[in-house]
């Protein structure tokens with residue numbers, strides 16, 4: 001009888017472990033979320049978003065004028081083409097310091 005109970009306990013432990021594994025996997029998929037922003041002349045689109053912590057923030061240069069990008073975890077010099085990715089860690093504003101008002105407010109929750 002005791003042996004049978006131990007077997008049941010072992011099976012339950014494995015089942016719970018499998019559930020926990022699924023939870024971890026879905027958490028990983030959630031943190032793989034991404035949000036893309038476009039830097040144009042001279043604004044960032046969109047200019048306000050709310051994202052989960054860990055979201056990948058992707059900034060794509062798509063204008064003709066050089067724009068830089070400064071914000072939480074970002075300090076990129078002026079460029080015209082290319083893209084950079086930043087992991088969302090805290091709320092803040094990402095902006096081009098060359099063009100006043102060229103910014104996006106990112107709320108991280």
Ligand SMILES: [Cu+2]
Pocket residue numbers: 042066067068096097098099102
């Ligand atoms: Cu700019």
